[in-house]
Amino acid sequence: MRTELALREFLASRIAANLSPATIEWYKDRLLPFAKSCFNLPRRPEPVEQFLATVQGSPETRWDCYRALKTFFRFMSSRHRIPNPMDAINPPRR
Structure with missing residues (x-):
């Protein structure tokens, strides 16, 4: 599956869950940078x-990306029954 399409699906699910526009952003x-790199x-x-x-x-920036990826892959794993690579990645130091 293309990462860009998976990201669109994930964001649509967040909008459907009525998350705030700030959270979607x-x-x-x-x-988005992850989708462009993979x-x-x-x-x-x-x-x-x-x-x-x-x-x-900052370390907080890397932590934020880690958290977003963890949520994204948890969604994709649940929705499409694909392996979740985040299960094997330790969180970055803060």
Whole structure:
């Protein structure tokens, strides 16, 4: 599955769950760079770890990306029964 399509599906589910526009933007800001870096939705942790290693900014910025990815992959795993690579990734230091 293409990551961009998976991201659209995830964001649509957040809108349907009536999350605030600010929360939707928060997810977009953190997940769009990931979708651009991984054309196909990864099923292994290595591509996700490689992306997290490129996140610039404070430790809190990397933590935010980790949290967004964890929620995104939990949704995709539940919805499509795909492996969740975040299960094998330890959270970054804060």
